[in-house]
Amino acid sequence: MSGRFAVILAAGQGTRMKSRLYKVLHTVCGKSMVEHVVDQVAALDFDQTAVIVGHGAEQVKETVSRNVEFVLQEEQLGTGHAVKCSEHLFSSKEGTTVVLCGDTPLITSSTIKKLMEAHEKEQAMATVLTAIAEDSTGYGRIIRNDEGQVEKIVEQKDASTEEATVKEINTGIFCFDNQMLFKTLSEVKNENAQGEYYLPDVIEILKSKGEKIAAYQAVSLDETLGVNDRVALSKAEELMKLRINEYWMRAGVTFIDPKTTYVSAEASIGQDTILYPNTTIKGASIIGEDCVIESGSEIHTSKLGNGVHVRNSHIIESTVEAGASIGPFAHIRPNSEVGTDVKIGNFVELKKAKVSDRSKVSHLSYVGDALVGSDVNIGCGVVTVNYDGKNKHQTIIKNGAFVGSGSNLIAPVEIGENGFVAAGSTITEDVPKQALSIARSRQVNKENYVK
Ligand code: UD1
Ligand code: MG
Numbered sequence: 001m002s003g004r005f006a007v008i009l010a011a012g013q014g015t016r017m018k019s020r021l022y023k024v025l026h027t028v029c030g031k032s033m034v035e036h037v038v039d040q041v042a043a044l045d046f047d048q049t050a051v052i053v054g055h056g057a058e059q060v061k062e063t064v065s066r067n068v069e070f071v072l073q074e075e076q077l078g079t080g081h082a083v084k085c086s087e088h089l090f091s092s093k094e095g096t097t098v099v100l101c102g103d104t105p106l107i108t109s110s111t112i113k114k115l116m117e118a119h120e121k122e123q124a125m126a127t128v129l130t131a132i133a134e135d136s137t138g139y140g141r142i143i144r145n146d147e148g149q150v151e152k153i154v155e156q157k158d159a160s161t162e163e164a165t166v167k168e169i170n171t172g173i174f175c176f177d178n179q180m181l182f183k184t185l186s187e188v189k190n191e192n193a194q195g196e197y198y199l200p201d202v203i204e205i206l207k208s209k210g211e212k213i214a215a216y217q218a219v220s221l222d223e224t225l226g227v228n229d230r231v232a233l234s235k236a237e238e239l240m241k242l243r244i245n246e247y248w249m250r251a252g253v254t255f256i257d258p259k260t261t262y263v264s265a266e267a268s269i270g271q272d273t274i275l276y277p278n279t280t281i282k283g284a285s286i287i288g289e290d291c292v293i294e295s296g297s298e299i300h301t302s303k304l305g306n307g308v309h310v311r312n313s314h315i316i317e318s319t320v321e322a323g324a325s326i327g328p329f330a331h332i333r334p335n336s337e338v339g340t341d342v343k344i345g346n347f348v349e350l351k352k353a354k355v356s357d358r359s360k361v362s363h364l365s366y367v368g369d370a371l372v373g374s375d376v377n378i379g380c381g382v383v384t385v386n387y388d389g390k391n392k393h394q395t396i397i398k399n400g401a402f403v404g405s406g407s408n409l410i411a412p413v414e415i416g417e418n419g420f421v422a423a424g425s426t427i428t429e430d431v432p433k434q435a436l437s438i439a440r441s442r443q444v445n446k447e448n449y450v451k
Pocket of ligand 1: 010102140155199226
C-alpha cells in the first residue's frame with residue numbers, strides 16, 4: 001500500500017542567526033518556526049511525520065507537542081544527510097515523502113497539498129517546489145535545460161556567475177518517491193563548496209538516470225521564505241502578522257491599524273471586537289466578542305469574555321469576564337480572575353487576586369493574594385499588605401464590603417460581608433460582617449499653632 005510521509009529538517013544550528021537560541025526555535029508571531037511547519041503538515045493526512053533534530057534536540061522536542069517521530073542527526077553534515085537519518089523509519093515503505101525545512105515558517109498546508117497533487121499527476125520521481133525571487137541571494141538556483149525541464153539545483157556558493165543570475169529558486173521543499181529517495185541519497189557526495197551532503201543533489205542524480213523530475217512553482221515567494229538570519233526573521237514576522245490579521249479581519253474583527261497590531265498565531269478573537277493601534281495579543285489568548293482593546297494594551301495568555309473594554313493595560317495569564325472594564329494603565333498579573341461587569345481603574349495592580357462580579361477597584365490600588373467578593377467597593381489607594389518580607393498572606397473581602405480610600409489591609413485579614421472600613425485605616429484584625437471599622441489616630445487641631 002502506498003503511504004504518505006513527511007520529513008521536517010530541524011537539526012541545524014543556524015549560524016547566520018548569530019544567536020544562542022537554535023534557529024528553528026526562533027518565534028514568528030509567538031510560535032516557533034518549527035512548530036509552524038509541523039502544524040501545517042499535521043493539517044494534512046500523513047501516515048508518519050519525522051522531525052530531524054540535532055542542535056538543541058531536547059529543546060526542539062519539548063517545543064513540538066504534536067505526535068511526530070524525532071530522529072537525531074548527531075552531526076550536521078547537510079540536508080541530504082539529515083533526510084538520510086530517517087532511513088530506518090521510511091526506506092522500506094512504498095509511497096511519497098515530502099521533505100520540508102524547519103526554517104520556512106510561512107509554508108501552508110494548501111501549498112504542500114498542491115505540490116503533492118502535482119507530483120502525483122506528473123508521476124514524477126521527484127518534484128521540487130520552486131518560487132521566483134527578485135533577489136535570489138542565499139537560495140539554491142533551479143537550473144533548467146533548453147526544454148525547460150529541471151536539470152539540477154545549484155547552491156549559491158557553488159553557482160557559476162551565469163547560474164547565480166537565475167531567479168527561480170529552490171524553496172527547500174520536495175516531494176519524492178520514497179524508496180527512490182533513500183536509494184539515491186546514498187549516492188550523494190559532499191564534494192562542494194560547503195563540504196556537505198546536499199539534498200537537492202538527489203535531483204541531478206535522478207535526472208542523470210533518466211528519471212522524471214517535475215517542478216511546481218509556488219504562487220508567491222512569501223510563503224516559502226527561508227529564514228537564515230534576523231533580517232529574514234523580521235520579514236517572516238511581518239508577513240505572518242499580516243496573514244494572521246487578515247484572517248481575523250475576514251472573521252469579523254476590526255483592526256484600526258493592522259500594521260501595528262500583533263496577534264499571536266495561537267490566539268483567537270471574537271466577532272465585532274475592535275483592536276486599536278499598538279495592541280499586542282500574545283500566547284494562546286482568547287478574546288471574546290464585542291471587546292474593545294485600546295492602544296498600548298498587551299494581553300498575554302489570558303481569556304476575556306464578551307464586551308470587555310481594555311484601555312492601555314497589561315493582562316497576563318488571567319481571566320476577565322464579560323462586561324468588565326480595565327484601565328487605563330492597569331496591570332493584571334498572573335492568576336487573577338476579574339468577574340462580570342467589574343471595574344478595574346487606572347493605576348491598579350492585581351496579582352493572584354479574584355475580584356467577583358460588579359466589584360470596583362477604581363483607582364491606584366494594589367490587590368494581591370486576595371479574594372474579593374461581589375459588589376465590593378475598594379476606594380482609591382487601597383493596599384493589601386500581603387508580604388511580610390518572608391511569606392505572602394491572603395486578604396479576604398466578602399460580598400458588599402466597602403474599603404475606604406487610603407486603607408492598608410495587613411494580611412492575613414478578612415473583611416466580613418457588608419463590612420465597612422473607614423478611609424485611612426490600617427486594618428490588622430478581621431472586620432466582622434456589617435461592622436464599621438475605623439483604625440486611625442484621631443485628628444488633633446491645635447488652634448493658632450502655626451502663628
Ligand atoms: C537550503 C537549500 C537551498 C534552498 C534553501 C531554501 C540545501 C543544500 N540547500 O539552503 O537550496 O534554496 O534551503 O530555504 O539543501 N538542516 C539539518 N541538518 C543539516 C543541515 C540543515 O537538519 O545537516 C536543516 C536546518 O535546520 C534547516 C534546513 O535543514 O531547517 C535547511 O538548512 P539551511 O542551512 O537553512 O539551508 P539553506 O542554506 O537555507
Ligand atoms: Mg535555510
